[in-house]
Amino acid sequence: MKHHFADEYAQINGILQKIDPRIKIVFSLLFVFLVNLTLFSKAFSLIYYAFILGLGVILSRVPLIRILQKSLVVLPFIVSFALFLLFYQRRQPWFSLFIVWKAYLSLIAMILLISSTSFSHFLKALQKMEIPAILVMIFSFMYRYLFVIADELMSVKRAKEARTTGGSKWFHTKTLANIIGVVFIHSYERSERIYQSMLSRGFDGTVRTLDDFDLKNRDYIFGISAATIFVLIKILEYGGP
Amino acid sequence: MRPLIEIKDLSYTYPDGNVALENVSLEVEERDCIGLIGPNGAGKSTLLLHLNGILRGSNQIQVDGLEITAETLPKIREKVALVFQDPEHQLFMPTVYDDTAFGPINLGWDKNKVNWQVDLALQEVDMLTAKHRSSHHLSFGEKKRIALATVLSMKPKILVLDEPSSNLDPKHRWEMIDLFKNLNITKLIATHDLEMVSTLCNKVALLNRGRLKAFGPAAEILGNKDLLVSYDLAKP
Numbered sequence: 001m002k003h004h005f006a007d008e009y010a011q012i013n014g015i016l017q018k019i020d021p022r023i024k025i026v027f028s029l030l031f032v033f034l035v036n037l038t039l040f041s042k043a044f045s046l047i048y049y050a051f052i053l054g055l056g057v058i059l060s061r062v063p064l065i066r067i068l069q070k071s072l073v074v075l076p077f078i079v080s081f082a083l084f085l086l087f088y089q090r091r092q093p094w095f096s097l098f099i100v101w102k103a104y105l106s107l108i109a110m111i112l113l114i115s116s117t118s119f120s121h122f123l124k125a126l127q128k129m130e131i132p133a134i135l136v137m138i139f140s141f142m143y144r145y146l147f148v149i150a151d152e153l154m155s156v157k158r159a160k161e162a163r164t165t166g167g168s169k170w171f172h173t174k175t176l177a178n179i180i181g182v183v184f185i186h187s188y189e190r191s192e193r194i195y196q197s198m199l200s201r202g203f204d205g206t207v208r209t210l211d212d213f214d215l216k217n218r219d220y221i222f223g224i225s226a227a228t229i230f231v232l233i234k235i236l237e238y239g240g241p
Numbered sequence: 242m243r244p245l246i247e248i249k250d251l252s253y254t255y256p257d258g259n260v261a262l263e264n265v266s267l268e269v270e271e272r273d274c275i276g277l278i279g280p281n282g283a284g285k286s287t288l289l290l291h292l293n294g295i296l297r298g299s300n301q302i303q304v305d306g307l308e309i310t311a312e313t314l315p316k317i318r319e320k321v322a323l324v325f326q327d328p329e330h331q332l333f334m335p336t337v338y339d340d341t342a343f344g345p346i347n348l349g350w351d352k353n354k355v356n357w358q359v360d361l362a363l364q365e366v367d368m369l370t371a372k373h374r375s376s377h378h379l380s381f382g383e384k385k386r387i388a389l390a391t392v393l394s395m396k397p398k399i400l401v402l403d404e405p406s407s408n409l410d411p412k413h414r415w416e417m418i419d420l421f422k423n424l425n426i427t428k429l430i431a432t433h434d435l436e437m438v439s440t441l442c443n444k445v446a447l448l449n450r451g452r453l454k455a456f457g458p459a460a461e462i463l464g465n466k467d468l469l470v471s472y473d474l475a476k477p
Contacts, residue, residue: 118335119335119375120334120335120336120339120375123335140333140334140335141333143335144332144333144334144335144376144377145333147377148329148377190329190330193325193327193330194330194333196290196295196325196330197323197325197330197331197333198333198343199295199318200293200295200318200321200322200323200392201318201322201343201344201347201391201392201395202315202318202319202344202347202348202395203343203347204315204347208346208347208349209346210342210346210352210355
């Protein structure tokens with residue numbers, strides 16, 4: 001079955017793709033941090049951050065439409081939160097919009113990071129940044145087997161549909177719940193086998209890796225440029241209108 | 242000369258009470274290729290899992306002169322390489338390189354040796370060009386080859402294969418058989434593919450309901466039609 005992988009644009013020839021993943025992670029997180037620290041009274045500065053993101057999209061050569069499509073998955077959660085602020089907490093409509101915009105910019109920054117970085121490099125970068133190895137391994141397994149489990153779910157669902165000739169909606173909902181249960185049990189059994197295969201290749205509970213990241217001149221240039229832009233935005237934010 | 246693998250009275254019962262192996266005794270000489278055959282549920286896979294200490298039944302197994310104990314497990318796992326039936330179980334790392342390097346890194350080899358062995362193993366299975374690809378982007382046949390490379394990179398003395406030709410189309414199946422033929426190490430192959438066994442193996446062990454029913458030269462056992470029919474391994 002065909003899947004859209006999160007890192008489907010990681011191998012294209014974009015400038016952002018060539019930057020060391022550690023630098024990208026640090027500046028993406030810094031971007032999210034700065035965006036979310038922006039006060040409502042300085043809302044205009046979000047335009048600068050949007051401009052930076054636009055520049056990032058151009059440098060990555062990831063099609064804008066793909067980024068927007070991916071953002072649609074999370075957008076309903078952001079909008080629900082804004083509606084909650086608007087109707088339940090009785091905040092101003094502009095404030096709700098401000099929150100949506102901040103969350104959306106953060107979301108696009110993360111999508112850009114993941115799209116322009118191969119997942120294996122992303123994980124290796126996390127490990128080099130002293131994120132606990134066991135956590136990185138869990139991320140790795142989650143990404144590796146998400147598609148396998150999705151395929152399995154699809155196969156079982158098709159097998160069910162092949163034998164479906166009628167029945168009430170309630171019956172089908174119950175069957176779907178059973179399918180999810182079966183796939184869960186299969187996943188559990190699969191995890192046992194994977195663990196056995198890890199043991200048979202010498203795994204003893206210690207996660208070991210070979211480090212092979214080196215910062216290059218372009219990484220320093222990217223880092224210094226990004227830091228300078230962030231400082232300039234803050235100057236504009238507090239020195240501006 | 243001492244056999245490379247010596248299994249004496251191996252018995253194993255799963256936690257749910259299912260008796261998988263009962264008093265199995267087997268000897269494997271160096272450079273042997275042994276075909277483990279038997280109907281479904283005969284205990285073939287369970288037996289394989291004992292060979293590098295994944296399962297530990299009431300037994301005495303010696304591998305290359307070492308008894309399987311908690312202390313000898315790292316050494317045993319360096320010597321005995323196990324390839325699982327479903328390559329998805331074997332390929333759990335983000336890229337082919339990471340998967341192939343997983344064993345060597347756990348053995349504590351230095352970076353240069355790891356990289357050298359990874360390249361060598363991938364070359365052996367003709368998949369060097371896929372080194373930096375993600376495993377989930379590969380075809381089933383390619384995954385099977387990479388699964389083999391993930392253990393060849395550990396330079397094992399014994400290769401243990403669980404249904405290596407299952408789910409492969411005829412072309413890829415024969416490619417796989419040729420690949421095994423060129424691997425000059427001791428092999429144990431659990432399979433239903435009797436044609437592959439007759440092509441590769443010099444000895445055959447027949448298991449049924451956890452018991453060893455026959456063990457001997459491949460030609461002798463595969464030529465005994467009555468024996469194969471009685472254990473549902475051939476058409477009456």
